[in-house]
Amino acid sequence: MENTLPKIIRKTSPYLKRPKASVTRMMRDVTIALLPVTAFAIYKFGMSAVVIIVLSILSMAVTEYIYYQIVDKLDGDKFKFKNKNFTLYNFSVITSGLIYSLTLPDNTPAFVVVIGAAFGIFFGKLIFGGLGQNVFNPAALGRVFIVVSFGTMMTYDVDTVAGATALGVLNNDVFNIAVLENFKLMNLFTGIGIPGSIGEMSAILLILGGVYLAFRTSFEVRIPLVYVGTVALLAGAVAIYKDLGIWYPVFHVLSGGLLFGAIYMATDPITSPITKGGRIYFAFALGVLTFFIRLFGAYPEGVVFSILIMNMFVTSFDYYKWTNQQITKRQKLIFTIVVLVTIGITIVGVSYVG
Amino acid sequence: MIKKSRQVRDYKLLDKTLPTLRYVNPEEVFIHLQNNRCKTYDIFVKEGDHVLLGEVIGMRHGGFFEQPVHATVSGTVGKISKKFHRTGRKVDTVHIKNDFLDTMHESVVDRSIEEIEKLTQDEIVEIVKEKGLVGLGGSGFPTYIKLATKEKIDTVVINAVECEPYLSSDYRMILEHPGEILEGLKYIMQALNAKKGLIAIKSKKTPLYQILSQLLNTRYKDLNVEVAKLGNHYPQGWEVEVFKWALGIEIPHGQLPMKYGVIGFNVTTAYGIHSAIRHNLPVYERHFTVNGDAVKFPQNIRVRVGTSVKKLIEISDGYDTLQKEVIVVMGGPMMGTSTVSDDVIVSKTTTSVLIFKNVEYKEEPCVRCGSCVYSCPAHLEPVQIMNAVKRNDKDVMKGLEAFKCIECGLCTYVCTSKIHVTDYIRKAKRLIG
Numbered sequence: 001m002e003n004t005l006p007k008i009i010r011k012t013s014p015y016l017k018r019p020k021a022s023v024t025r026m027m028r029d030v031t032i033a034l035l036p037v038t039a040f041a042i043y044k045f046g047m048s049a050v051v052i053i054v055l056s057i058l059s060m061a062v063t064e065y066i067y068y069q070i071v072d073k074l075d076g077d078k079f080k081f082k083n084k085n086f087t088l089y090n091f092s093v094i095t096s097g098l099i100y101s102l103t104l105p106d107n108t109p110a111f112v113v114v115i116g117a118a119f120g121i122f123f124g125k126l127i128f129g130g131l132g133q134n135v136f137n138p139a140a141l142g143r144v145f146i147v148v149s150f151g152t153m154m155t156y157d158v159d160t161v162a163g164a165t166a167l168g169v170l171n172n173d174v175f176n177i178a179v180l181e182n183f184k185l186m187n188l189f190t191g192i193g194i195p196g197s198i199g200e201m202s203a204i205l206l207i208l209g210g211v212y213l214a215f216r217t218s219f220e221v222r223i224p225l226v227y228v229g230t231v232a233l234l235a236g237a238v239a240i241y242k243d244l245g246i247w248y249p250v251f252h253v254l255s256g257g258l259l260f261g262a263i264y265m266a267t268d269p270i271t272s273p274i275t276k277g278g279r280i281y282f283a284f285a286l287g288v289l290t291f292f293i294r295l296f297g298a299y300p301e302g303v304v305f306s307i308l309i310m311n312m313f314v315t316s317f318d319y320y321k322w323t324n325q326q327i328t329k330r331q332k333l334i335f336t337i338v339v340l341v342t343i344g345i346t347i348v349g350v351s352y353v354g
Numbered sequence: 355m356i357k358k359s360r361q362v363r364d365y366k367l368l369d370k371t372l373p374t375l376r377y378v379n380p381e382e383v384f385i386h387l388q389n390n391r392c393k394t395y396d397i398f399v400k401e402g403d404h405v406l407l408g409e410v411i412g413m414r415h416g417g418f419f420e421q422p423v424h425a426t427v428s429g430t431v432g433k434i435s436k437k438f439h440r441t442g443r444k445v446d447t448v449h450i451k452n453d454f455l456d457t458m459h460e461s462v463v464d465r466s467i468e469e470i471e472k473l474t475q476d477e478i479v480e481i482v483k484e485k486g487l488v489g490l491g492g493s494g495f496p497t498y499i500k501l502a503t504k505e506k507i508d509t510v511v512i513n514a515v516e517c518e519p520y521l522s523s524d525y526r527m528i529l530e531h532p533g534e535i536l537e538g539l540k541y542i543m544q545a546l547n548a549k550k551g552l553i554a555i556k557s558k559k560t561p562l563y564q565i566l567s568q569l570l571n572t573r574y575k576d577l578n579v580e581v582a583k584l585g586n587h588y589p590q591g592w593e594v595e596v597f598k599w600a601l602g603i604e605i606p607h608g609q610l611p612m613k614y615g616v617i618g619f620n621v622t623t624a625y626g627i628h629s630a631i632r633h634n635l636p637v638y639e640r641h642f643t644v645n646g647d648a649v650k651f652p653q654n655i656r657v658r659v660g661t662s663v664k665k666l667i668e669i670s671d672g673y674d675t676l677q678k679e680v681i682v683v684m685g686g687p688m689m690g691t692s693t694v695s696d697d698v699i700v701s702k703t704t705t706s707v708l709i710f711k712n713v714e715y716k717e718e719p720c721v722r723c724g725s726c727v728y729s730c731p732a733h734l735e736p737v738q739i740m741n742a743v744k745r746n747d748k749d750v751m752k753g754l755e756a757f758k759c760i761e762c763g764l765c766t767y768v769c770t771s772k773i774h775v776t777d778y779i780r781k782a783k784r785l786i787g
Contacts, residue, residue, distance in 0.1 A: 006648070006673050006680040008695060012777055014688040014763030015681060015710050016519060018359065021725070021770045023718045090718065132719035132771075217357040220724070269723045274737060276728065318738060320753040325733040 023131075027091035029218035030264065033209030034098050037260075040205055041198040045106040049198045052104055052113055057097030059117040060138075064093050067126045092131050096121060099264050100139035102199025103257060103304065108146075109153055116146035136311045137271045140261075140304045147299070189254060200260045210263040223272060223283040224262040228253055230287025237343050238295075238350050258290065261303035266310075273317035277327040281335065282317055286310050288342050296349060358728035359768045360587035362519055362688070365645075370522040374530060374641060374654040377669060379454055383427050383660030384437050384447035384699045385411065391494050392416040395423070397448060403431045405450060408459040408636055412448070419496045422486045425450055426638035426659045428457040437662075438698040440684035442691045447699055450660070462634050470541070470631060475501070478545040478631065485630040486702075487637065491620030492685060494703045497627070500619070505612040507546040511600060512539055512553045514562070514621035515584060517591035518686025521706050523641035524621050526654045528555075528562050531625060536566070536574050538624035541631045543577075546617065550578050553621075554600050556590065557583035588688065589731055589762040593618045607732075607758045622705075642666065643706035646683070648674040663698040663707050679712035688763040715772040726765035726775055732758045736765035740778035748786055756782040 041049040068083045088094065100117055120142020125134040189203045200206075214221045235249035253259070266272065266286055273282050286306050293302030317323070324331065387395040392414035399411045405425040412423035432449030439445045473481075483498035491513065512535070516524040528535060539551045555562045566581045582600040584590050590599065593611065596618060597603045603614050611617060619627075622640065629635040638659055645652040650671035657666060663684075667673065673680055683690040684698055687708055698707070726736040735754055742750035756779055765775040 006675070006677045008682050008693070009679050009712055010694050011681050011692045011712075012774070012780075013683070013685075013690055013692070013761070014766050014776065015683060015690075015692070015708075016362065016687045016763075016767055017713075017715055017772055018768050019363070021768065021772075023721055023771050026721065026723065026770060130719065132721050269721050272722075274722055274724045274727050274735060276724075279724075320738065320742075320750045323735060323738070323754075325727055325730060325735055 022090075023092070024090040025216075026218045026269075027095050029213055029216045030095045031091055031098060033212045033218075034095075034102065034199070034264065036205040036208055037102060037199045037202065038098065040202050041102065044201075045198055048106050051110060052106070052108060052198060053098065053101040055110055055113045056101035056104075056117045057094055059114045060097040060100070060121040061088055061093050063118045063121050064088075064126060067122065068130075090131075093121070096125070096138045100142050102260065103139065103143045103197050104146075105196075106198050109150075112146050112150045112153055115150075116142040118142075119145045132270055134270055135314070137265055137268050137307055140265055140307045140311070143304050144308055147304075197257060197260075200257045203254045203259050206259045206263055210259075213263070213267075219263075219267040220269065220272070220279050222276070222279055223267045223286075224259075226280050226283035227262040227266055227287045227290075228258065230284050231258060231291050233339075234288065234291045234343065234346050237346055241347050241350060252291070252294070256294075257303040261290075261307055262286075265304070265307050271307075271311045271314060273314050273323075275318070275323050275325055277331055278317040278323060280327075282310060282314065284335075284339070285313070291346070292349075295346075296353065357725060359725060360589075360729055360731070360764065362517075362588040362764075362767060364519040365647075366520065366522050366525070370525055372653050374526045374656050375669075377655045377657055377661070377666070378639060379456075380427075380452060380658055380661045380665060382429075382432075382449060382451050383658055384435070384449055384662065385423055385426065385660045386437075386439060386445055386447050386699060386701050387412055387414065387423060387434070388445040389414065389439055389494060389701060389703075390441045390443075392421060395446070397423075397434070399431045399448075401431055401433060405429065405431055406457045406459040407638060408462045408634075416496070419499060421488070421496065422484065422636075423448075424486060424636035424638065425459075426636075427452040428455050429453040438693055438695060440691060440693075440698060440701060440704040442684070442693050447660075464633050465631065471544075473541075473544070473631070475545045475547070478541060481634070482627060482630055485626075485634070485636040487623065487626050487630055488702060489620055490622035490626055490637065490640070490703055490705075492703050492705060493620075497619070497623055500612075500617060501542070501545050503546070503612045503617065506615060507548045507612065507617050508615040509550045509552055509601060509617075510539060510542050510546060510548045511596060511616055511618045512551070512621050512624050513591060513593065513596050513618050514553055514555050515591035515596060517556065517588045518688055518690075519588075520645045520708050521643050521686050522645075523643040523654050523705055525559060525562065527625065527641045528621060529565060532565050532569050533573070534628045535621055535624050536569060536577065536579065537632065538626070538628035539579060540574075540577055541627055542619060542624065548617075551580075552600055553579065553581045554584050554596050555581060556586050558586050588764060588767075589760070592731060592760060592762065595731060607755075637702045640700070640702065640704075642700060642704070643708075644670045645706065646687075646709035648677050648680045648711045649709040650674060657700055659700055659702055661700045663700060664696045666700070666707065667696055667709065673709060674711070677711050681710045681712055683708040683710065688767065689761060717773055718771040720771050720773055723770045725768040725770055729764050729768045731762060731764065732760055734759060734779075736775045736779055739782050740773070740775055743778045743782045743785070746785075751782040751786050756786060759783060 065086055068086055120138040124136045124138030124141035128134045213219045232249045232253050235252040239248035273279050289306030290302035394415045395412055397412040406428045409425045410422045411425050414421040429450045429452045434446055434448050436444045437447040479498045479502045487497040489495045514524055543551050563581055584599040594605050605611050626637045642655050642657045644666055681692050682696050683692050739754050739756045759779045763776050
């Protein structure tokens, strides 16, 4: 017998952990899924896209790093170059920065990019206590902050013919189907030849990333499906009511930041409900809000606003008296009624507008 | 990873294929006088007495039942000392020095088949009670109480799922003693006057299916028993899941399955019932798994009840000496208890010892991915209960029904951030009592 018997230590069950599952893997997957979109943005806008992306990620990372060093200093810890809370190690801050940068228009001035990024990560994530604690999606918060504060400085590299982005045109004249003649659906689908934010144009590359994430199970696939489905459903109802043809819902789905927001921002697990049912209702509410803002609101972009608004209600989706791990029959019934009522409200609203 | 994940890697290949080693004659055994259900006891023998195999040497007193204690070897009674039980507590044990003769006590006589056929429910219950048979899967609940049920039972389900990873003692036992198990099932059906029997196994355990159905088609043609192949996920072996998958009956929390006309027994219990009724023997041996990634030679051993686990690890070539720290687990890796010493005694209900390397996982903040919510077999929301525990909110813990938790450990297993969620739920269960 050996003299050196191992020491027996006590732990609690279970003693096994799922191999391969980790936060890093999840966050890294989002970054990988965004790579084709990023590459397309750089291909299309060249240096200005590179500057925006690099600046966003850097300013988010630097803000976070400085914040944690200050917090550690205040706690009386020794200065360490490698800070344990810093989320660069698990890709979380890179993901936030990349998502934020891809929602920006290509002519955004550098200082606006930096301010938005710093604001988003600080007020969206850090003051709530860092990764896992945030109420708002940092990328969405930063984006909305600069839209509201520096709106006039962010111009799109617009087409001379159209004079605005597809949704910008639509916002001024909601049911003008003629707008579609300037924005070919094929172009909206591939992202070639249309103006817009640097990462939001190519529907096919966004969907490609989404499929990758779905295969890696790194996001909840129900959220984008229900979100986009709701917008399509409501747009379809409007199209039938107004007799706008079947391209109207397709146009709504493909234009603007809907696909981007649905696939990469709304699915952020930290700022979405925890149960299967909750996530479906959350995505449905997102779709309704987005469509309402697009149709009745002052801003053309409904996606980031609706994501921020719904982020506030996540806690009520998770309220312990209302959540259920399973989707019960009662929930199904209520949900069906809500869907029908929403369609009714949309049509009534449309009859006032148009 | 955000998904419902009930697939747990089972790591069984190593020990499943090896035949069971017979290690039936230890030099000394220690018989538990207390266990997790019985706190007090009487002992009928004193130091220096000679006892025979199968002799009643004491009586354990539980809350509502009594349980005789049997000698599992023949030999000389020694001192009473404190030894570890599989639940991690130190309990009184009586030491018996083996004389290697295995002289049977005069009560151990075979019953003839005709005699058995005449037995009524009350007589079978009486035999099972005398032999101190309990749920051998680990519950330790007295079997005679279950057998004495007055409800009308349609189906007797034998739970041979063994869904915990690493364990294969049930697997080897069915492979090596299928006839005894079917006999045991037959006696249970006779006692309960049930028409149908069912043996639940995992669908990937094809050899078990083959051997059992072959026996059912030849030797036990008259027996109305079928072998049900259930899913391969964890925790398929949870009684509620077994009934749901095998019969489609959902038993709500807190209700007894007997009300729904079904009753479940572990496969080892069926084997125990066979030896109690046929041979009038108490459980004095059992199949035992020694496995884990820090033991040199994982295998199944047939051991005398009362053997020290230390001896069993020694005959499995001992610990992996490269490891500085190991974890010794009694039971399965998902639900078993970790002990502070390997000086544990094999009791009737101990199924296995697992020795693991000590792997420290880096815990990250919860990202609310929801894997635990999706996976929970008891339909709870573990992460929400965990947050309620962190802020000590008992209303929420109750509202989220933390008491329904079966502590299967799946929430910790699937956690993306490697958080020990199960510990928080245990705490919640303690807090809300």
